[in-house]
Amino acid sequence: MPAALSSFTWKDSQLxxxxxxxxxxxxxxxxxxxxxxELCQCRFAPVAKIxxxxxxxxxxxxxxxxxxxxxxxxxxxxxxxxxRATSLAVYIFTPTQYQNPKCKQCGSFQSRGPASDCRVxxxxxxxxxxxxxxxxxxxxxxxxxxxxxxxxVEVFAKxxxxxxxxxxxxxxxELSEEQLExxxxxxxxxxxxxxxxxxxxxxxxxx
Numbered sequence: 001m002p003a004a005l006s007s008f009t010w011k012d013s014q015l016x017x018x019x020x021x022x023x024x025x026x027x028x029x030x031x032x033x034x035x036x037x038e039l040c041q042c043r044f045a046p047v048a049k050i051x052x053x054x055x056x057x058x059x060x061x062x063x064x065x066x067x068x069x070x071x072x073x074x075x076x077x078x079x080x081x082x083x084r085a086t087s088l089a090v091y092i093f094t095p096t097q098y099q100n101p102k103c104k105q106c107g108s109f110q111s112r113g114p115a116s117d118c119r120v121x122x123x124x125x126x127x128x129x130x131x132x133x134x135x136x137x138x139x140x141x142x143x144x145x146x147x148x149x150x151x152x153v154e155v156f157a158k159x160x161x162x163x164x165x166x167x168x169x170x171x172x173x174e175l176s177e178e179q180l181e182x183x184x185x186x187x188x189x190x191x192x193x194x195x196x197x198x199x200x201x202x203x204x205x206x207x
Contacts, residue, residue, distance in 0.1 A: 003051045005037045010057040022076050028060035032092060035061055035077055039089050044082040046125075047089045054093035061092055064113025064132075075113035077135075086125065087135035091115055095122045096131065103130050104143040112136075120144055 008015045015033040018025075025031045036057070039047055064075040079085045090096070102118035105111055111132070118130045126134035128149065129142035139145060175183075 003040045003048075005033065005040055008036055008051075008055055008057060010060065015057070023074070028062050031063055032057060032061045035088055036092065038077075038079050039085060039092075042079055042085045044085050046082060046086045050086070050089040050093050056093075058093055058095065059091070061088075062116040064111065064116045066109075066112060075115075077114045081137075083137055084135050087131045088114075090121050090123065090125045090134070091119060091131040094125070096120060097122060099130060099144060103133060105136075105138065105141070106130060106132050118144075 005017060006014050010029060010032070015036055017033050017037050018030050019034065022031070022034050025034055039051060042048070061077075063077075065072055066075065067073065077084070077088055079088070096119035099106075099118040099120055101107060106118035113132055114135060115132055118132060120126070120128065120130050121134075125131075126139050126142070126145070128145035129139035130144055133139055133142035133145070
């Protein structure tokens with residue numbers, strides 16, 4: 001049985017639907033109540049799970065505004081896919097981190113939101129992408145997710161490098177040619193990175 005709008009609260013007050021159409025909303029609370037009412041009617045399992053586990057609204061939905069031929073337009077959320085509906089539920093009901101500066105997509109004049117702010121879920125949803133990129137199906141292209149993944153790769157590479165440096169000559173003898181080639185490539189990449197950053201200058205031989 002779908003959840004009822006009245007079972008959700010904002011600052012201990014029940015949500016109430018005050019307009020039939022999204023466009024008739026004038027406040028963030030009205031926009032939020034309309035969205036939650038639509039989410040209650042969704043049949044997507046991830047959305048139902050979020051609504052079942054969270055009854056208090058974490059934050060109100062502030063719609064993104066953009067211009068089409070000089071005319072201001074308010075972004076209207078859609079619920080036609082599981083990704084879109086889930087991203088809206090995540091934005092409203094779960095913990096997220098506000099991002100300033102925004103990701104490249106949210107900061108672009110071409111952004112269509114739907115939310116005005118750029119927020120990254122602290123849960124697994126979006127895998128490090130903001131809710132707007134998650135909504136648009138562009139999670140893997142979100143600059144915040146790309147940066148987070150690059151950081152994880154660098155941390156892993158450093159750990160592997162430190163582990164390699166602890167090998168004795170006898171232990172190195174036991175490694176396969178393929179493993180040694182992998183280490184060699186890692187060392188080469190690290191040298192190139194340091195040279196590019198000016199941290200590893202090439203020494204000139206004296207004549």
